[in-house]
Amino acid sequence: MLNRLFQSMLPQLSEAAGRVIGVVDEDGCVFASSNPEQAGELLLPDPAAVLPIGEPIAIGGVTYCRFGDLAGMPFAVFAEGADEEAAQLAKLSAVSLGCAEEFAGERYDRMIFIKNVILDNILPGDIYLRTRELHFNNETPRAVLLIRSQGFPEQHVFDAVQKLFPDKSKDFAINVSEADIALVKELLPGTETPELEHLARAIAEAVSPEYELQPFIGIGTIVNTIPELAASYKEAQVSLEVGKVFDQEKKIISYDYLGIARLIYQLPKRLCGMFLQEVFKSGTIDSLDQETLFTIQKFFENNLNVSETSRRLFVHRNTLVYRLEKIKKLTGLDLREFDDAIVFKVALMVKKYLDARPVRY
Secondary structure, X not given: OHHHHHHHHHHHHHHHHOOOEEEEOOOOEEEEEOOHHHOXXXXXXXXXXXXXXXXXXXXXXXXXXXXXXXXXXXXXXXXXXXXXXXXXXXXXXXXXXXXXXXXXXHHHHHHHHHHHHHOOOXXXXXXXHHHHHOOOOOOOOEXXXXXXXXXXXXXXXXXXXXXXXXXXXXXXXXXXXXXEEEEXXXXXXXXXXXXXXXXXXXXXXXXXXXXXXXXXXXXXXXXXXXXXXXXXXXXXXXHHHHHHHHOOOOXXXXXXXXXXXXXXXXXXXXXXXXXXXXXXXXXXXXXOOHHHHHHHHHHHHXXXXXXXXXXXXXXXXXXXXXXXXXXXXXXXXXXXXXXXXXXXXXXXXXXXXXXXXXXXX
């Protein structure tokens, strides 16, 4: 991580100064440099023995300035030349890289902390302690979005999310599995679920311009404290799982809008099987053909309105009534009656749930 950090900064420092600038590690080998050909070269054996922290020293035509922790992993900046300008350059570069190292270490710690929180790998008491140590605002609204990269290169998705949310002190993109990336997003007070769905659409557009498919995105509820992030993450997981069962065409699924599907998904499968057996006579729900099921779907979509449904289906009103009578004869449920329609709607959803996760007796 530090190698990438230093290597990203050194070319800019070198270009501004007009000199080669690099970093040697505790063994005196080139750890990073604006001149890539120097990588791994031994420049200064045992730098800790000859270099005081923060003071530039010229050795063999190169000026060094050490930074870092003696008890840990010290580094030293080196600048080409042994003049006063090289000394100033080495000292300023040491301060710059030292601050960047400290910030990167803190950011990495914050990332690991948030990952442990959402995966429930940290004790509640430790959460509050680490929240203070890492200077988190514990009362800022946040939410977890879970991005499932179906058919996409994982690194492509991760890079797109990081590019979309560059403030890594507030927003955290975390790899939680080979296919899933969790985005812990800090929100403004008053943010609501529709705004999160708009955010999810922006993520999908950023991820998928080069691909025909789109990622699936589950959205957890908005929470107001750090410990509650674990619940928001679990809700985002449930959103994806429920969407996979009940609405495979939908790519962005919010936990807040799962409705009765969420309730069914959380019921024991055996109880769902018993419900179907009680509502329908043996085998009657399986005897409904695709045309009949499509008719039922449109009837529900049009709020049990016979005239509007027949118009949408381009069939005569009497044809639709005949089909509804046929359903009543097969199942004992009259879909024109509100109570019967509710039972049938729930039963269809339960059937879909059991088809996806069959019950075993």
